[in-house]
Every structure is written in structure tokens, then in C-alpha cells.
Amino acid sequence: MSKCALKVPGAMALLLAANVLAEVRVDYDAAERRWRLTNGWISARFQLAADDTFRFLSLTDLRSGATWRAPSGLLSSPIQLAVDSDAIDEETRFRLLRQSGRDLPNGGRQQTLVLEDARRLGLVRLELELYENQPVLRYRVRFQNGQPHRVWVRAADMLGWKLEDRGAAYRTFWVNQWVKAGKEGNFEPEERRLPPDSSYAEVRSGAHGQHCGWLAFRDEAGRGLFAGWEFDGQATAFVRQFGPARYLQLSAVIQSLNHPLEPREEFAVPFAFVGLFQGDWDEAGYQTQRFVETALAQRVPENFPYVAWDSWKYQRAIDEATLRRNAEIAARIGVELFVVDLGWARAIGDWYEDRRKFPGGLRALSDYVHSLGMKFGLHFPLAEADAGSPVLRQNPDWTSSISYGYYGARSLCLSHRPVRDWIVAEALRMIDEYKVDWILQDGENMVKVCTKSGHTHDAGDSNYANAVDGINAVVAAIQQRRPSVHWENCEDGGNMMTFNMVRSYVTSIAADDSGPLTTRQAVYGVTYPFSPRYADRYMPDETLDTYTTRSYMFGGPWIFMNRLAEMAPDQLAFAASEVKVYKAIRGRVARGRVYHLTARPDDARIDALQSYDEASGSAIVVAARGPTAPAARPLRLRGLRPEAIYRVRFQTDPSESLMTGAELMNKGVRIPLPQARSAEIVFVDPLWD
Numbered sequence: 001m002s003k004c005a006l007k008v009p010g011a012m013a014l015l016l017a018a019n020v021l022a023e024v025r026v027d028y029d030a031a032e033r034r035w036r037l038t039n040g041w042i043s044a045r046f047q048l049a050a051d052d053t054f055r056f057l058s059l060t061d062l063r064s065g066a067t068w069r070a071p072s073g074l075l076s077s078p079i080q081l082a083v084d085s086d087a088i089d090e091e092t093r094f095r096l097l098r099q100s101g102r103d104l105p106n107g108g109r110q111q112t113l114v115l116e117d118a119r120r121l122g123l124v125r126l127e128l129e130l131y132e133n134q135p136v137l138r139y140r141v142r143f144q145n146g147q148p149h150r151v152w153v154r155a156a157d158m159l160g161w162k163l164e165d166r167g168a169a170y171r172t173f174w175v176n177q178w179v180k181a182g183k184e185g186n187f188e189p190e191e192r193r194l195p196p197d198s199s200y201a202e203v204r205s206g207a208h209g210q211h212c213g214w215l216a217f218r219d220e221a222g223r224g225l226f227a228g229w230e231f232d233g234q235a236t237a238f239v240r241q242f243g244p245a246r247y248l249q250l251s252a253v254i255q256s257l258n259h260p261l262e263p264r265e266e267f268a269v270p271f272a273f274v275g276l277f278q279g280d281w282d283e284a285g286y287q288t289q290r291f292v293e294t295a296l297a298q299r300v301p302e303n304f305p306y307v308a309w310d311s312w313k314y315q316r317a318i319d320e321a322t323l324r325r326n327a328e329i330a331a332r333i334g335v336e337l338f339v340v341d342l343g344w345a346r347a348i349g350d351w352y353e354d355r356r357k358f359p360g361g362l363r364a365l366s367d368y369v370h371s372l373g374m375k376f377g378l379h380f381p382l383a384e385a386d387a388g389s390p391v392l393r394q395n396p397d398w399t400s401s402i403s404y405g406y407y408g409a410r411s412l413c414l415s416h417r418p419v420r421d422w423i424v425a426e427a428l429r430m431i432d433e434y435k436v437d438w439i440l441q442d443g444e445n446m447v448k449v450c451t452k453s454g455h456t457h458d459a460g461d462s463n464y465a466n467a468v469d470g471i472n473a474v475v476a477a478i479q480q481r482r483p484s485v486h487w488e489n490c491e492d493g494g495n496m497m498t499f500n501m502v503r504s505y506v507t508s509i510a511a512d513d514s515g516p517l518t519t520r521q522a523v524y525g526v527t528y529p530f531s532p533r534y535a536d537r538y539m540p541d542e543t544l545d546t547y548t549t550r551s552y553m554f555g556g557p558w559i560f561m562n563r564l565a566e567m568a569p570d571q572l573a574f575a576a577s578e579v580k581v582y583k584a585i586r587g588r589v590a591r592g593r594v595y596h597l598t599a600r601p602d603d604a605r606i607d608a609l610q611s612y613d614e615a616s617g618s619a620i621v622v623a624a625r626g627p628t629a630p631a632a633r634p635l636r637l638r639g640l641r642p643e644a645i646y647r648v649r650f651q652t653d654p655s656e657s658l659m660t661g662a663e664l665m666n667k668g669v670r671i672p673l674p675q676a677r678s679a680e681i682v683f684v685d686p687l688w689d
Contacts, residue, residue, distance in 0.1 A: 023039065023040070023132065024037070024038075024039045024107070024108065024109040024130045024131065024132055025037070025038050025039070026101055026109065026111045026128075028099070032047065033047060033048040033049070033096065034046070034047045034048075034057075035047070035111070035113075035128075037111065037128060037130050037137070038062070038130070039130045039131065039132055039133065039134065040062060040132075040133070041061075041062055041063060041133060041134065041135045042059060042060060042061055042062060042130070042135045042136070042137065042275075042276055043058075043059070043060040043062055044058075044059050044060075044128070044130070044137045045057040045058045045059075045060075046128075048094065048096055048115075051093065052093035052094055052095070052118065053075060053077070053090060053091060053092065053093060053094070054077055054079060054090070054092070054094050054115060054126075055070065055075055055076065055077055055090065056070050056076040056077055056078060056161065057069070057070055058070065059137065059274070059276065061135060061223075061276040061278065063135075063278070064223070064278045066223045066276065066278065068163045068164070068225060068276070069163070069164045070162060070163070070164065071162050071163065071164045071165075071245070071246065071247035072164065072246075074162055074245075074247060075090035075091065075162075076090060076160075076161055076162035076163070077089060077090035077160060078126065078139055078141065078160055078161065079092070079115075079124060079126060079141050079160065080141075080155075080156065080157035080160030081124075081141065081143055081153065081155065081156050081157075081269070082153070082154040082155035082156075083121055083122070083143065083145075083151050083152070083153055083154065083261075084151050084152055084154065085154075086119070086121055088117060088121065088124065088143070089160070090160075092117055092118070092119075093117075093118040094115035094116060094117060094118065094124065095115065095116045095118065096113065096114070096115060097114045097115065097116050097123070098114045099111065099112060099113045099114065100112050104129065104131070104295075106131060106294050106295060107131050107132035107133070107294070108129055108130065108131040108132070108295060109129065109130060109131075110127055110128065110129045111127075111128045111129075112125055112126070112127050112128075113125070113126045113128070116146075117146070120146055121145075121146055121147065121151075122143055122144050122145050122146035122147070122151075123143070123144040123146060124141060124142070124143055124144075125141070125142040125143075125144070126139065126140075126141055127139060127140050127141075127142070129295075131291065131294055131295050134275075134287075134290065134291045134294060134295070135275050135276045135277065135287055135291075136273050136274070136275035136276075136287070136291040136295075137273060137274055137275070138271055138272070138273040138291075138295065139271065139272065139273070140268060140269050140270065140271040140272065141156075141268075141269045142266055142267065142268045142269070143261075143266065143267050143269075144264060144265070144266045144267075145261040145262065145263055145264060145265050145266075145267075146263075146264075147263060148263055149263065150260055150261065150262055150263075151260070151261050152258055152259060152260050152261070152458075153257060153258075153259040153261060153267045154257060154258060155253065155254075155257055156253070156254050156257055156267075156269045157251050157252065157253050157254075158229040158231065158235065158237075158252040158253075158254070158269060158270055158271075158272040159227055159229060159237060159250040159251050159252035159272055159274070160250075160251065161249070161250040161274065162247050162248070162249050162250075163225075163247060163248045163249075163250070164246065164247055164248075165241055165242075165243075165246050165247050165248045166219075166246075167246060168219035168220065168221075168223075169193070169194075169196070169219065169220055170193075170194040170217050170218065170219050170239075170241060170248070171191060171192065171193055171194060171217065171218060172191070172192050172193075172194050172201040172215065172216070172217045172239055173189065173190065173191050173192075173215065173216045173217065173218075173281050173284070173528075174189075174190050174201075174203045174211055174212065174214065174215040174216070175187055175188070175189050175190065175211065175212045175214065175525045175526070175528050175529055176188045176190065176210060176211055176212070176525065177205075177209060177210065177211060177212055177494060177495050177496075177497050178493040178494035178495055178509075178510065178511055178512065178522065179210055179495070181492070181493060181512065182493070182511060182512070182514060182518060184210070185210060185211075186511055186518060186521050186522055186525070187212075187494065187510065187511070187521065187522045187523075187524070187525025187526050188521075188525055188600070189281070189524075189525050189528060189600065190211075191281070194217060194239065194240070194241050195241070196241045196242075196243025196244075197241075197243065198240050198241065198242050198243075199240060200238040200239075200240050201215070201217075201238060201239050201240065202236065202237070202238045203215050203236070203237040203238065203252075204234070204235075204236055204237075205229070205231075205234070205235050205236075205237060205252075205498060206231060206232055206233050206234040206235055206255075206447065206467070206496065206498060207232055207233065207234070207445050207446045207447040207467070207471075207491055207495060207496040208234065208444075208445040208447070208491075208495065208496075209234050209235075209495070212497040212498070212526075212529050212530070213228055213229050213230075213231065213235070213237075213252075213497065213498035213499055213500075214226065214227070214228045214288065214499070214528075214529035215227055215237060215239060216277075216281060216284040217239050217248075218277075218280075218284070222278050222279050222280065222283075223278060224276070224277045224278065224279070224283075224284055225274060225275070225276055225277070226274070226275050226277060226284045226287065226288055227250060227252070227272065227273065227274045227275070228272065228273050228288065228292075228499040228529070229252045229270060229271075229272040229273075229498070229499065230270045230271040230272065230273075230296070230498065230499045230500040230503070231252075231254065231270035231467060231498060231500055232446065232447055232467045232471060232472060232496055232498050232500045232501060233254065233255070233447045233463040233464055233466065233467030233468075234254075234255045234256075234447070234463055235252050235253060235254050235255060236251075236252070236253050236255060237250075237251060237252035237253075238250075238251050239251075250274075252272065254269075254270075254463065254464055255463050256460070256461075256462065256463045256464075257461065257463065257464055258458055258460035258461045259458065259461045259464055259465070260458050260461070268468075270468070270500065273291065273499075275287050275288065275291060281528060281596075282528075282594065282595055282596055282638075284528075285527065285528040285529060285594065286593050286594065288529055289529075289530065289531040289594075292499060292502055292530075292531065293531055296499060296502050296503050297502045297503070297531070298486075298487075298502065298503065298504065298505060298506045299506075300506050300533065301486060301506070303336065304506065304533070304557075304590070305507065305533050305536070305555070305556040305557040305558070305586055305590055306336045306337040306375070306557045306558075307334055307335050307336050307337070307557070307558050307560070307579050307582060307583065308335060308336065308337035308338070308339055308377070308536075308557050308558070308559040308560065309326065309327075309330040309335045309337070309338050309339065309559070309560045309561075309564065310339040310341050310440070310538065310559050310560070310561045311323060311326070311339065311340050311341045311343075311561075312341040312342070312513065312538070312561050313540055313561050313562050313563050314343075314563065315342075315343065316342055316343030317343070318340065318341075318343050318344065318357060319357040319358070320357060320358045320359060320360055320364075320365055322565065323340060323365055324365065324368060325564075325565040326338075326563070326564045326565050327365075327368060327369050327372060327374070328372065329564040329565060329567075329572065330372075330374065330560070330564060331372035331373060331374055332572075332576070333564075333572055333575050333576040333579055334576055334579035334580065334583065335374060335560065335579070336373075336374055336375060337374060337375045337376075337377055337437070337438055337557070338369045338372075338374045338375070338376055338377065339377035339378070339379065339438060339440055339559075340362075340365070340376075340377070340378055340379065341379040341440070342379050342381070342407065342442070343357075344357070344358070344362060344378065344379070346389075347385075347386040347388065347389045348381060348384050348385060348386045348389065348406070348407060348408075348409040349384060349385025349386050349389035349391050349392065349409060349412075350385075350386065350389040350390060350391070351380075351426050351427075351429075351430050353434070362433075362434045363433060363434050363435065366434050366435045366436070367435070370435065375437035375438055376434070376435060376436060376437050376438070377436065377437060377438030377439065377440055377488075378430065378434065378436050378438075378439060378440065379440045379442055380427070380430070380439050380440065380441055380442070381406060381409070381441070381442045381443040382414075382423050382427065382441060382443070382474065383411060383412050383414055383423075383443050383446060383448060383470075383471065384406045384407075384409035384410065384411055384412065384443050384444075385398075385399075385409055385410055385412055386408065386409050386410070387409075387410050391422065392410060395418070395419075397452070397454060398412055398413060398416060398418065398419045398422075399411060399412060399413065400412060400413040400448035400449060400450035400452075400462075400466075401413075401448075401449055401450045401451045401452055401462075402448065402449040402450075404443075404444035404445050404448075405444065406443055406444040406492070411443075411444075411445075411448050412448070413448055413450040413452065413455055413457075413466065413470070414448060414466055414469075414470030414471055414473075414474055415448075415450070415455070415456070415457040415462070415465035415466045415469045415470035415473075416450070416452075416455040416456050416457065417456040418456075420469075420470065420473060420474055420477075423474050424474055424477045424478055427439075427474075427478045428478065428481055428482065431478075431482050431485055436485060437484070437485060437486070438485065438486055438487075438488065439485060439486075439487045439488070440488045440490060441475075441487055441488065441489060441490060441505075442490045442491070442492065443491060443492065444491070444492045445491065445495075446471045446491050446496055447463065447466045447467045447470065447471060447496075448462070448466045448470065449462050449463075449466070450462045450466060457469060467500075472500065472504070475487065475504045476504070479504065486506045487504060487505045487506065488505060488506070488507050488508065488509065488536065488557075489501050489504075489505040489507070489508035489509070490508070490509045490512075492512070493509060493511065493512035494508060494509050494510045494511060494512070494522060494526065494535075496508075497526070497529075497530065497534075501534075502530070502534065506533070507533050507534055507535075507536045507556040507557055508530075508534045508535070508536065508556075509536055509537075509538065510522035510523055510526045510535040510536065510537060510555065511537075512538060513538045513540050513561055514538075515540075516547065516548055516551035516552070516624070517551070517601060517602075517603060517626065519537050519538075519539075519551055519552060520551050520554075520601040520607060520624060521600060521601045522535065522537075523535045523537065523554055523555050523609070524596060524600050524601055524607070524609065525600070526555075527554075527555070527594045527596075527609065528594075528596075531590070531594075532554065532555045532556060532589055532590050532592070532594060532611065533555070533556035533557075533590045534556060535554075535555035535556055536555060536556040536557040536558070536559055537552040537555055537556075537557075537558060537559060538559045538561040539552045539558070539559065539560055539561060539562065540561045540562055541562055542562050542563060542566060542567050542571070543571065544571055544574055544575055544578070545574075545677070546578070546652060546678065546679050546680075547624060547625075547677040547678055547679045549574075549575070549578040549679075550578075550622055550624065550679035550680070550681060551624055551679060553578075553581070553582050553585065553589075553622055553681070554589055554609050554611070554622045555589070555590075556590065558579075558582055558586075560575070581651060581681065585620050585681065588611060588613045588616070588618065588620055589611045589620060589622075591613065591615075592611030592612050592613045592614075592619075592620070593611065593612045593613075593614060593639060594609060594610070594611055595609070595610040595611075595612065595637075595638040595639060596609060597609065597610050597621065597635055597636070597637070597638065598635070601624070601626070602626060603626035603627050603628050603629065604626060604628045604629055605626060605629050605630075606623060606624065606625045606626070606629050606632050606633075606635075606671075606673060607623065607624055607626075608621050608622065608623035608624075608635055608671070609621070609622055610637060610638060610639075612638070612639040612640075616685075616686075617641065617644070617685075617686040617688075618683070618684060618685045618686060619637060619639070619640065619682075619683075619684040620681065620682065620683060620684070621635070621637065621671070621681070621682035621684070622679070622680075622681055622682075623635065623671045623673065623679065623680050623681075623682065624673075624678070624679040625673040625675070625676060625677070625678050625679070626676065626677070627676050627677050628676065629676060631673075632670060632671050632672075632673045633668075633670070634667060634668030634669060634670045635668050635669060635670075635671055636664070636665055636666065636667070636668035637664045637665055637668070637669065637684065638665060640661035640664055640665055640684070641661045641686070642660065642661045642662040642665065643660065643661065643662070644660065644661045644686045644687075645658055645659070645660055645661075645686070645687045646658070646659055646660070646661060646664060646684045646685060646686055646687065647683075647684075647685050647686075647687055648664070648669055648682065648683070648684055649682075649683050650671070650672060650680055650681065650682055650683070651680060651681035651682075651683070652672070652680055652681075653672035653680065655672065657669075658687070664684065669682065669684075
């Protein structure tokens with residue numbers, strides 16, 4: 001349980017905080033105007049200095065003792081804004097007006113400091129958050145216009161930090177998104193040496209961006225820091241090292257920001273977070289995922305992640321009879337979610353069922369799916385509309401400045417208020433009329449570019465407006481009214497992989513419909529910054545074997561995207577047996593700690609991902625041998641208790657063995673992959689005393 005902020009003398013406050021092991025504490029030394037936030041894992045210190053500048057002082061890992069300090073002789077502050085031509089940053093002088101604290105769900109506490117700019121430009125609200133047992137500081141800045149006239153927020157940096165580098169050498173790490181159908185990015189991890197000459201290690205994130213909204217860096221001793229930012233629009237982040245000046249700089253700038261503020265109106269910089277780790281990139285990912293699942297991510301429904309079926313293998317040539325045949329088979333093999341993909345409506349943007357395809361009505365199909373014990377989902381590219389659809393015939397100016405050619409449709413400007421209101425109303429009607437349990441959100445660039453002066457957003461503020469007041473506001477409004485409906489993120493594949501996305505969606509597609517190898521490659525990269533449930537997979541094959549099916553088993557929902565009605569009986573029986581396997585391991589994989597045991601998947605080598613469930617002390621490994629890979633060598637596992645004895649068994653091979661954790665981690669286990677294009681699941685369970 002979090003504790004309220006205390007106002008006690010400085011030395012006493014620090015002594016009290018030092019005795020706390022896990023509770024979130026905020027201590028304020030009024031004489032020094034200094035704050036210390038701690039939760040037993042990390043400690044963050046800030047100060048309103050004698051010269052009235054607001055400063056970051058240090059961030060300490062209380063487990064390892066590693067401390068990241070502001071550079072000597074330089075100021076560092078999380079407050080980084082530009083309003084009109086005025087900077088509000090580490091050199092701005094403030095007056096503390098008030099502060100307050102409140103408890104947050106899941107063991108968190110937020111401390112809000114209200115600062116007034118000495119120039120009377122406005123009020124700055126700095127919100128600082130810690131959560132129990134999390135090595136992460138989450139924060140955001142809000143600015144309220146104090147002028148009697150409109151002003152514009154011209155710049156905002158979500159990661160405005162300078163850190164002492166201690167003369168160390170650093171390596172950086174980040175991950176691509178699924179870019180242009182995988183042609184320019186399939187979640188490749190990128191690791192680079194950070195040059196000390198102030199060169200950038202750059203991350204371009206957000207919808208239609210190149211990279212996931214996350215980065216990490218560490219020194220040669222494994223002392224590291226990771227960062228994520230909660231913004232779906234485009235941002236450019238970087239870390240760089242100024243070797244001669246002995247400091248590191250972090251930044252994540254919102255692109256093309258030009259947000260108008262009327263008097264007393266407020267602008268919110270999106271939340272960001274920084275966290276500490278000691279170890280390798282798997283450790284950075286693990287600590288990120290622990291925090292996100294505790295503090296940010298959408299709650300999951302029961303028995304999640306689902307086994308699902310999606311109609312896209314039929315493309316748009318779907319009809320009621322075809323879908324009923326597939327639904328009956330899907331239920332029989334163990335599918336839990338039945339999704340009707342693009343092609344069900346009269347047209348994109350005309351969100352009524354096509355009666356030529358569904359003479360009995362889409363509601364009748366939904367009722368049939370529900371009668372079979374499955375949930376019913378619909379594909380919904382909400383930000384697109386066909387030029388001939390009623391909405392665009394009546395409102396031709398509702399389009400964004402750039403259309404992205406999504407199956408011939410025009411793109412809509414979601415930050416234009418009438419568009420937003422119409423989409424929300426259509427979505428609510430659609431959900432209610434067709435009894436929708438699941439929405440597969442799709443489209444090409446969910447944060448549209450629109451520079452039209454006749455819309456309700458500022459013509460120069462498209463990126464922020466179409467993210468925050470556009471897609472985010474639309475989804476939030478629908479979810480608030482229909483909270484039992486769960487959403488899957490898809491931006492023509494795994495794009496918009498941000499830490500704002502996780503707040504709205506229970507899962508996200510990784511690589512699109514793309515085959516076993518490409519899928520394993522995508523899951524490999526996604527599961528550094530994101531927990532496995534944010535890597536769902538589409539399997540399109542009608543001819544199945546264990547290499548195929550098990551290439552899709554590690555991650556979130558496993559989505560069959562094949563013509564079930566055309567599959568042979570023995571193939572359907574095999575699919576049903578593999579679904580049972582997946583259901584037996586899905587929970588442990590989804591909640592487990594991910595270890596990347598091998599290099600990124602490739603046809604010429606064996607690849608393996610491990611999930612370690614701390615609650616049970618057990619591990620699951622999914623391994624695959626590509627078409628040209630040589631025979632398997634022993635594979636060393638990770639994260640086990642060295643002294644414990646484990647029972648090692650396989651899903652297919654009947655052999656079993658007892659091994660100590662030390663043996664499994666040092667010598668490894670030989671996984672039976674006797675031939676090319678084979679896959680195996682390894683179960684490693686402790687024998688408790």
C-alpha cells in the first residue's frame with residue numbers, strides 16, 4: 001500500500017525513506033526544497049534550487065547501488081517545452097505554488113508539483129509516479145496558458161534528461177517496427193556502440209515510423225537505463241554521449257508540434273518513463289514488461305491469449321454460408337474468437353453489412369458464432385472511407401490531406417471533431433447491432449497527416465492532434481461506453497508499437513500474414529520491449545506440420561487465417577491437437593520472463609525463445625530448426641535456480657531427464673530436432689522438496 005507524502009525536515013525524511021523496502025514514499029525537505037521518491041528499488045531526487053530552477057539530481061538503483069546523476073556543471077530537467085518563442089526548461093525560474101499526492105491503482109503513487117513560471121507565461125504541472133517493486137519513474141508535464149491571449153506550444157521533449165556518463169563506454173539497443181509490409185523492417189533488434197563524439201543513436205517511432213517507441217543503453221559493466229514514451233504520433237528520440245564533457249543526453253521530441261492554447265487551456269505532454277537495469281538486453285526488456293503490465297497495459301479477459309480464426313485468406317470474397325461452414329469447424333478444433341475481416345460491409349466507411357453476402361444479416365452470423373461458444377469479432381479500419389460511401393458523399397471535406405490508399409479508400413481526419421463524433425457513433429451502433437466482442441482495428445497510418453485550415457484542429461498541429469485528439473480520443477470514447485469489447489492493434493501489420501498503444505489494446509499484430517520464419521523473426525524482436533501478448537500471429541497455411549504450427553505458438557493470440565472448410569480431415573485433427581498444446585502453454589508464455597536463447601531466427605540455424613514463469617519456477621522453450629539449419633547442439637537455458645533439480649521433457653519426443661539448473665544453464669539440453677523444418681517444445685519443471 002502506498003503512503004501519503006510526508007513533510008518533515010530533510011535529514012529525518014531521508015532516514016525514514018531509507019527504512020522502507022517496497023512501499024512508495026515521497027519525502028519533501030522544505031528547507032532545501034528537495035524531493036525524494038523511493039519504492040525500495042529506486043530513488044529519484046529533484047530540487048527547486050536556490051536560483052529557482054527546477055533540477056533533476058539523481059536516479060539510484062537501490063539494489064545495485066548504481067546512481068545516474070545530473071552532470072557536474074550542467075542542469076538537467078524533465079521539463080522541456082517551447083511556448084511561442086519562449087523556452088520552459090532547466091534554465092527557467094519557477095515558484096512552487098503547491099504540491100499534492102494521490103494513490104494510483106496497482107500500488108502506484110503520483111506526486112504533482114505545480115510551478116509558476118517567473119515570467120508568468122503559465123503554470124507547469126509535473127506529475128511524477130512510482131510503483132511498488134518497479135525500477136521505473138513515470139512522469140509527464142502539463143502546461144496551462146497564463147496569458148490573456150492564444151499561444152502555441154511549439155516543441156515538447158518527452159525525454160529531456162542529461163546524465164553523467166562516468167567516463168564509461170556505452171552500447172545502445174532498439175527495435176524496428178513492421179515497416180512497408182516487412183520490406184523495410186520486421187522487428188530487427190538494432191545494437192550499436194555509442195560513439196563518444198556526440199553522434200546520435202536515433203529512434204523514429206510512432207504510427208508509420210521506423211522503430212518501436214523504446215530504447216535502452218548500458219555500459220560495459222551492464223549498468224543500464226531504458227526509456228519508453230507514450231505517444232502514438234511520430235517522435236524522434238535519441239541518446240548521445242558528449243565524451244569530452246562527460247555526459248549523456250536523452251531526448252524524444254514530438255514532431256511538427258504547433259498546438260494552440262487559449263487562455264487557461266492546458267497542454268499535456270505525453271507520459272514517458274525511464275527505468276534502471278543491471279545486465280543484458282533481456283533484463284532491460286523484462287523490467288520494461290513488468291512495469292508496463294503493472295501500470296499501463298489493458299487488462300486481459302479470461303483465458304487470454306485466445307485461439308482465433310480470421311477470414312482474410314478468403315480476402316473480400318466472403319459470404320454467410322462460407323463463414324458458417326468455417327465457424328462450425330473453428331469451434332470444433334478449439335477456436336475461441338471468430339473474426340470477420342475486410343469485406344463484410346457495403347463499403348469501407350459504410351459500416352452496414354453487405355446484404356448480398358449476408359442475406360440473413362450479420363447479426364444472425366454473430367448469434368450463430370456465439371451459439372458455438374466463440375466470441376465474435378469484426379475488422380474495422382475506422383479511419384478510412386470509400387469515396388462513394390455515404391459519409392464522404394455528404395461530407396467530402398472530412399478527408400485528411402494525405403490519403404494512404406488503403407484498398408482504394410480515402411483517409412479520414414480523426415482530429416476533426418465532426419469526424420470523430422461520427423466514427424464513435426458508428427462504432428457504438430455497429431457493436432450493438434452485431435453483438436461484437438472484439439475489434440480488429442486496421443488501416444494504413446492511424447495518425448493521419450492533415451493540414452486543412454477548415455478543420456477543428458490547427459493546420460500545423462496534425463501529428464499531435466491526430467494522435468491525441470484523433471485516434472486516441474476515438475478509441476477511448478468507444479471503450480468507455482463499451483468496456484467489454486476488446487481491441488487488437490493492427491496498422492497494416494505491426495506498426496504503431498508504442499507504450500500508448502498498450503493502454504488501449506489487449507494485443508497487437510506483429511508481422512502480418514507472412515509465414516513461419518518471418519513470424520518467428522517478428523516475435524523475436526517484439527519481445528524485447530513488449531510482453532509476449534503484444535505479438536499475435538496470423539497463420540495462413542492449409543497444410544500443417546509441427547514446424548508450421550509451433551512457429552506461431554510463442555506470443556499472444558494465435559490466429560488461424562486459413563480456409564478451414566478446404567482442409568483435409570487429418571489436417572483438422574492435427575490442428576485440434578496443436579490447439580490443445582497451445583492452450584496448455586499460453587498462460588505461462590504470456591506471463592513469463594522472455595529469454596532470447598539464440599540469435600535472430602534464420603533458415604540456416606536453430607532458434608529458440610524461453611519463457612520463465614517465476615511463480616511456478618518452470619520454463620518453456622519453443623525451438624525451431626530451419627530448412628537449411630545443421631543438427632542441433634545443446635541449448636543453454638537461462639534464469640533457473642542452479643541448485644534445483646528439474647524434470648526436462650518434450651512435447652513430441654518421448655525422452656525425459658533430470659538435470660540441475662546449473663547443468664541446464666552451463667552445459668545445456670539437447671533438443672530433439674532430427675530433421676530440417678522441425679520444431680519442438682521443451683518443458684522444464686522443478687522437482688520441489
